[in-house]
Structure formats: C-alpha cells, structure tokens
Amino acid sequence: MERRSKIAYGLALAAAATLALAGCSGGGATPTESGSAAAGGTDYGLITAGTLTVCSDIPYKPFEYEESAGSGKYTGFDVDLLTAIGDKLGLKTQFQVTNFDTLQSGAALLAGQCDMGASAMTITDERKKNIDFSDGYYDSLQSLLVKTDSGIKDINGLSGKNVGVQQGTTGENYAKEHAKGANLVQFSDDGVLWPALQGGQIDAILQDLPVNLQHEKDDASYKVVETYKTDEQYGFAFAKGQKESLRKAVNEQLKALKDNGEYKKIYDKYFSTSK
Secondary structure, eight states: OOOOOOOOHHHHHHHHHHHHHHHHHHTOOOOOSTTOBOTTSOBOOOSBTTEEEEEEOSOBTTTBEESSTTOOOEESHHHHHHHHHHHHTTOEEEEEEOOHHHHHTTHHHHTTSOSEEOSSOBOOHHHHTTEEEOSOOEEEEEEEEEETTSOOOSGGGOTTOEEEEETTSHHHHHHHHHOTTOEEEEESSHHHHHHHHHTTSOSEEEEEHHHHHHHHHHOTTEEEEEEEEEEEEEOOEEETTOOHHHHHHHHHHHHHHHHTTHHHHHHHHHHOTTO
16 A cells, blocks of 8 residues: 655654654653663664564554454554564564654654554655665555446546545555546545445545455455556655664564565465465
C-alpha cells in the first residue's frame, strides 16, 4: 500500500519539534543511548531499554490490525515479521498507533516517538529525503475495489464516480494520474476508507492490492476488478541519519528469516492462496 504524500522536509522538522515538546510535557518516552543495548550487547539507541518501539498507522489489514476491537493487541504481517526480528535481536516488540503522514514525513521518527516505523510503506525517492529505509520486504501492486453490482469494470469507468483513496499514499498518486474524470475523496486511513465504500459514500477504492484483497475476502459483495503494476516495494522506516546500527541489524535479521524459511511461513499465514 504505499500511503504517502509529498511533505516538505521543513514541515516535517517543524512537526517533529512539536511532537518532541509534547512528548516531554506528557511524560512519554524520550530517546536515550543509555541502557538501550540488546541482549547481544549492541547499543541500538532504543527509547526503552530492551524494547523495539514501532510506529504504525493501524488498521491496515492484513499488515497491521487489532486482534479484536478494543484489545490494544496487534497482529498482521508487519507485526509478526518485526516480532520475529525483535526476538532474534533479544528485544520485545511494541507497536504504537501513529498517523501515517507524520510517520512517512519522518516527523514521528525524528521526535523520538518510536525506534522505527512499519506501516506497509512504499520506498520512494521522495521519502528517502526525510527517512532511511531498510531493505525491501514486500512487493505490492495497486488495485481497484468496487461493489460487485456497481457496473464498474476498470479504471476507465470511474469518470464521474467518487473514488476513495488514503491521503498521502501512492494509491492516491496513481489515482490522480490515471483515474481521469473521477472525484477523488481522501480518507485518513483504511479504517474509515473501507466503511465509506460499504456505506455507499464512495463508489470504489484505489489502494494497495493486499488490503483490497482482504476486503474482498471478508465480504463477497465486493471485488477487485483491476490491478496496476507499479513496482512498489515496502520498507521499514528509520529517522534520517540516525539508528544506523538498528537498521543494519534489522536488515541482517530480515535476510536470515528469508534464508531459513521463517519469512515464508509468516508470508503464507497472511497471503497464501491455498487457504
């Protein structure tokens, strides 16, 4: 899913400063280099000793979502993958909900709100100006989801229709460029985007394929009618110029999980077509 807008770096820094001040006044965790070493002795500069704190825009099923309403416990492909990586590093993994724009602009990371971000975020050159990425961990496509009886067969049938997109994402960018004549309606996240389609506020959703496939799976009244190859790859995010030892360790463990087959097991849990 790439979710993602072009926010000027200056604005990101301003937002980061605001978040930092809020964190100090609110008694939240602040970055520290002391006491942040993992079991293996490597100092990753974690904001909480022994814990990998991860910012994520939740819900975005099947990548990150709440196990049950109000439980405060999260699951999903990103969650399981980073939990496995954290285990290899001798760290507990804790997810906290963060606005996607604040995350992809780098503001939440620069403010020390979390050690890294995992939010099905597409690696783009624009984002690389503000954040550092891990190696890619998932390849994705864009897609068009509609009600089965809508009569919409492809992107050419969207003229005059209300098309929902998540603000700041590559799906929004693709819709702006290719959905000619459509009325694009922005939503903050999939948690409000999907109900809007179900409630008839919009006629279609254009966003990452895995998320739209999940909706199709959950409700047979909806179907993905078209996919778009965009060569998108997701990466984990880190504050620009910081956390290099952590980024290196995450890359190493990601490769190890792929080599030993554990990555495939996690992948198949959420994306296997044989189920």
